[in-house]
Amino acid sequence: MQTKEQAGDIFDRVRKLSSADETEVLFSGGKFALTRFANNTIHQNVEDQNHVLSVRTVFDGRTARASTNRFDEENLRRVVVASEALAKVQLPDPDLLPMPDSREANGNAGMSNRATASRHFAETAAVTPQLRAEAVRQIVDLAEKHKLTAAGIYSSSESVEGNFNSRGLARWHTQTLAEVSISILGNDSSGWQKANSPNVANLNPVRMAEIAARKAIDSAHPAEISPGKYTVILEPSAALDIVGFMFWDYSGMAILDQRSFLTGRIGSKLFGDNITIWDDVTHPLQTGCPFDGEGMTRKCVPLVKNGIVKRVVYARATAARMKRSEYKDKVGPIEATGHGFPLPNEIGEMPVNIVFATPENPQTVGEMIASTERGILVTRLWYIREVDPYEKIVTGMTRDGTFLVENGRVRGGVRNFRFNESLIQMLSNVEAMSVAARACGEESLDMVVPAMKVRDFNFTEVTKF
């Protein structure tokens, strides 16, 4: 693994090679390993190591980026030359700001952020192929005990991110992550569980397999029921995957581009009173790097309070543009929040560490089921895509454990549905939520999010299984 000291030495070499007004070097990479199983067999088992260095140069308001994964002198020279050549032929960008120095990047005066706790765990970094295989063997044993079939992954990684610039900024982040995803399949049913954590000790693959197997067993012989509007109980991963589709829009650049569903709606009450959301990289259940693509510290940003959209996040240049724009009095507080992507880019920024507030009176999923006269319990959503960008209608399917709930009890499995649902409507119809928990899915970034009971969820079609 690359160290901050090694990266600093490389940055010094790059800086000596650069003739630019300003030079920035991003470092990323590490070691990633993944054991994959299906049909109760490990069928793929991979490991890779890679580190990437990306050089951004600036000449008189012109900027561009070039990257390489080779750090010898010749290739450092090549990547600097490539970055400079690209930058010099750009048009000057009047919105481009000088690179941040350490004071600006670390400052964030007036913010009350927690320090981000270490997200690097030696125990995770030390996970071996043998340890992963042993966990898979236990998962497979459990599946075979029930005459079911297991498929899934167990991955472990150790990674670095760094940002150094010619104004003295030197930021470094290391992290580990372990992830387990398990599908248990029956003849006509399936169940699924997925979890990850920087600390492998927080994962319990066997317990996850037991839950997935129970879902497969309980959803066997699925009944076909008509599509329509149902009360749904979305487990946290399902809630995450669908609501995640709106967070690209909580961006100053998306407002300026008029591609956000929040254009003209900031300050409005869009969702129910019980919806409060913020972005907070320091949350103990969150993961990720505490600084953004320019090296700015990620601030804690309240996005929605009691259903009212309060503000969006900003990269430095976007905040400066917004302050000059026609929207400046209509979008709440405007400041660089540390959510920018590496420059140059066309999308600006987005919140990547979403945290939903736990309601005053949280309910467990079991309590939600008990209070439901007729509804659908959803384990997982799949292949979600945006249908309408301003009404924020998204479509997708249920998958791997979809159940009919009647008179407060789970009655059995049902065939999977297609939904077409407005996220504005959905978050206005949340009747109950659980304690917010760390969840991960397939289509959206990991989140701290509750299970949600939602009325009038719009299923438009049913599929064949």
Add this chain to the structure above:
Amino acid sequence: MNHIMQPALNVATVRGASYADVRVINQRSRALTTKNGKVGSASGSESFGMNVRVIVDGAWGFAASEDLSRQGVEATAARAVEISRASASVKRKDVQLAPEKAVTGEWTTPHKIDPFSISVEQNIELLLKIDSEMRAVPGVTLAEANLNFNREEQWFASSEGSDIHQTKYSSGAGYTAYAFAGNEIQKRSYPNSYGGQWQNKGYELIEELRLVQNARRIAEEAVALHHADQCPEGTFDIILDSSQLGLQIHESIGHPIELDRVLGMEANFAGTSFLTLDKLRTLRYGSDIVNVVADARQEHGPGLGTFGFDDEGVPAQCTPIIRNGLFTGYLSSRETAPMIGESRSGGTLRAEGWNRLPIIRMTNVSLLPGEKPLTLEQLIASTDHGILMQTNRSWSIDDKRFNFQFGCEIGWEIKGGKRVRALKNPSYSGITTEFWNALDAICSRDEWTLWGTPNCGKGQPQQVIGTGHGAAPSRFKNIKVGSAYKGS
């Protein structure tokens, strides 16, 4: 690259590998975007590395590294062997590979103009000209354009004696005009949405696309959509333009024929397939005029799935997938072909890059054009009442590839053989086999385009790769339209 490949093969075999292959890859890319009169992003990248794939004790292992020193290469090979031994602790039976002759080969994407020989200034000038044309139309609120070029040089060697060198080029370009007004965001894209058109070609692709010439029309259509009627809900005959049909093929034929999905190997993420083995040569996939091939050969055209050899050294092939409506073939690899009694791999194993394991990927999965001469305008003229849908806006399909829903950027109502009005927010949905059996007309070769899908995701860790899909505008009878907005 023998100084890298041979030590890796030696270490793997000495340590017990019954099979080993090595890929060394050097990738180069250029990506440029513009947005509302400015350069949005400008980047170039290079990535160089190698991997070793082995079978030890009947199980797979794979390791990849950026470290190309002798010591690094040998350590990577040893690591792949160690990983294999861990795999072998949870196996049902030994991996068997379909036999394949060792081959020494050389292949390069046919191209007229090396895209990296064109200056970045010229690239930006083109993008800004397109941008200017779009923003000249009142009502356009956002204009985005992109150019992308890739070059991948790969050396492959196996313990069976294969030694292959390939160099692949791909180019892509496209743009989108957005119009925000009232409570709607509408958009139009050219030549296709989500990055435009991509092919395994040099810069000549960009010159063929008539990008600037179409920019103003596309922008005008985006603005005009605000005055169009909402697409009705109901059952209609629909005509899909070739780009939308390309994506329809990708999702509802290309993915379900992947044999790894069928055999459950992708069950946890990408899903499985409704095309269980009993359906081979028995299922009426489509109507009699449906003929689909998976063709990686150069003679099929410059698709993103065109190559000389796949990533386990199997020469490019053409596999008939659907013949006159009957389902006839899967996409296979050396590992999966024997599992269904096939004697040879279909040659479809590909990886995103040097640090990823090759898995079964679509090559060019194409619907062959109609045999009788038929233009789009003639197809419209022969349609009594229907809806023409153009350019994908959204796509979704279940994890067995049965139930799908697509949205398009623009629709046109057809009455009495004529386009009578534009429609906004068109969408359609269906069940895969019912849909393909409803196909009653396919335009002929002159209307056929080999589209590129540059963003196909599959695998764990997920790999994004390009696939090709040839299609001509086609008509489908009695299709459910408008569900996407039903109940909203």
